[in-house]
Amino acid sequence: MANTTxxxxxxxxxxxxxxxxxxxxxxxxxxxxYWKEHCFALTAETLIDKAIETRYVGGxxxxxxxxxxxxxxxxxxxIQPEKEILVEYLRADEFKYLRALAALxxxxxxxxxxxxxxxxxxxxxxxxxxxxxxxGFHLTYMDxxxxxxxxxxxxxxxxxxxxxxxxxxxxxxxxxxxxTKQVTLRRWVPICFEKSVEVAVGxxxxxxxxxxxxx
Numbered sequence: 615m616a617n618t619t620x621x622x623x624x625x626x627x628x629x630x631x632x633x634x635x636x637x638x639x640x641x642x643x644x645x646x647x648y649w650k651e652h653c654f655a656l657t658a659e660t661l662i663d664k665a666i667e668t669r670y671v672g673g674x675x676x677x678x679x680x681x682x683x684x685x686x687x688x689x690x691x692x693i694q695p696e697k698e699i700l701v702e703y704l705r706a707d708e709f710k711y712l713r714a715l716a717a718l719x720x721x722x723x724x725x726x727x728x729x730x731x732x733x734x735x736x737x738x739x740x741x742x743x744x745x746x747x748x749x750g751f752h753l754t755y756m757d758x759x760x761x762x763x764x765x766x767x768x769x770x771x772x773x774x775x776x777x778x779x780x781x782x783x784x785x786x787x788x789x790x791x792x793x794t795k796q797v798t799l800r801r802w803v804p805i806c807f808e809k810s811v812e813v814a815v816g817x818x819x820x821x822x823x824x825x826x827x828x829x
Contacts, residue, residue, distance in 0.1 A: 631691040658695035665712040670744035
């Protein structure tokens, strides 16, 4: 069936991978026109074209309608591509929304130490990204998007919860140099990964201390 996780998929944090997307959002994705017309029967290969066509990141927008981006995130959770495929997505620096999609999926599903190893290099990617949320369109950057994935409990405007106390995130006008961000990241990632984290599009991920492996 179109909404069924692929046979043989590994459980993520002890549950069906698709359950990482909140039930309300997941059901709205299933009911959306984009999911029904463009995500049916997608594979890890054919999904690339859809990701390249995407023009913004984000979870939901007006009236809690799901974005194409979050639809593709759910599709990745459904088909569970091999790690090597996700790494190739990340290497496609000419396709920034494909990279952003892979970064979010990796953050949701990989071990903390692998997340750190794979996503830290993207803090040197300053590509512009469009972010769409319930208040409209906004400008962000790849390094900020990834930084938020690694350090924030929630990054978009979906029922924003109180964030973990930490050093202020650099603003768009006062952007830190990559090495400065890396120092902050090394300090905060182990702490952040020991807690239940909600990132980027309102997806709650239960990380425990045992899942963090020090470098």
